[in-house]
Amino acid sequence: MKTIAVFCGSSKGATEKYLEGATKLGKVLAERKLTLVYGGASVGTMGAVADSVLAAGGQVIGVMPSFLVEKEISHKNLTELIIVNSMHERKAKMTELADGFITLPGGPGTLEEFFEIYTWAQLGLHQKPCGLLNINHYYDSLVRLFDHMLKEQFLQERYRPLAMVDTEPNGLLDQFMAYKPPSVKVYVNENQT
Structure with a gap:
C-alpha cells in the first residue's frame, strides 16, 4: 500500500476537532510514507490534511474538476494537481491512483x-480497503x-x-x-436452488 485517497470536505466543521483530526491523519500518512490523493482544495478539512502531509515532508496529489478550481480554491503547493472535466472523472482518477480510501467527516x-x-x-x-475515520x-x-x-437484510x-x-x-x-x-456480490433469483 503506497497511496491513500481521502474523501473530505471543503468546510472545516463545527469544532476544531475535525481540523485537528485531518491534520493528525496527514501527519500519520507522511510518517508511513503513504502518498495522499484527495480533492485538491486548500480549504476546510481538505486543506488541513494536505497541509499536514506536506509539512511532514510527504507527497500529495490533488484531483479537481476544472469548474471547482476557483470555487474550492485549488491548493498551490501540491506535489501534483490533476485537473479533470467532471466529478465522475475525479472519482475515477482517485480510484485509479489509490490503494485504499479513508473518509473524514463531511457532507x-x-x-x-x-x-x-x-x-x-x-x-x-x-x-481496496475503505474506511471511516470517526473523528469526534x-x-x-x-x-x-x-x-x-x-x-433488516439489505446488507x-x-x-x-x-x-x-x-x-x-x-x-x-x-x-x-x-x-x-x-467475494464478489452475486445476485440469485429466489427460484434458483
Whole structure:
C-alpha cells in the first residue's frame, strides 16, 4: 500500500476537532510514507490534511474538476494537481491512483464518494480497503445504520466489514494492512436452488 485517497470536505466543521483530526491523519500518512490523493482544495478539512502531509515532508496529489478550481480554491503547493472535466472523472482518477480510501467527516458529497467506493468494492470493481475515520464520533449514526441494514437484510454479512471504522488514523491504517477482500456480490433469483 503506497497511496491513500481521502474523501473530505471543503468546510472545516463545527469544532476544531475535525481540523485537528485531518491534520493528525496527514501527519500519520507522511510518517508511513503513504502518498495522499484527495480533492485538491486548500480549504476546510481538505486543506488541513494536505497541509499536514506536506509539512511532514510527504507527497500529495490533488484531483479537481476544472469548474471547482476557483470555487474550492485549488491548493498551490501540491506535489501534483490533476485537473479533470467532471466529478465522475475525479472519482475515477482517485480510484485509479489509490490503494485504499479513508473518509473524514463531511457532507453529502463526501458521503456520496464513500458510498460509491463502498459499492464498487461490493461489486468487485476494486479490492481496496475503505474506511471511516470517526473523528469526534461523527459517523456513529452511520455505523448504526450499517448494522440496521444488516439486521433488516439489505446488507449481506460479508459486506459489513467493508466499512472499517476507527477513531484513530493508525488504527484504521492497521485494519487496511490486514484487509482481505470479500467475494464478489452475486445476485440469485429466489427460484434458483
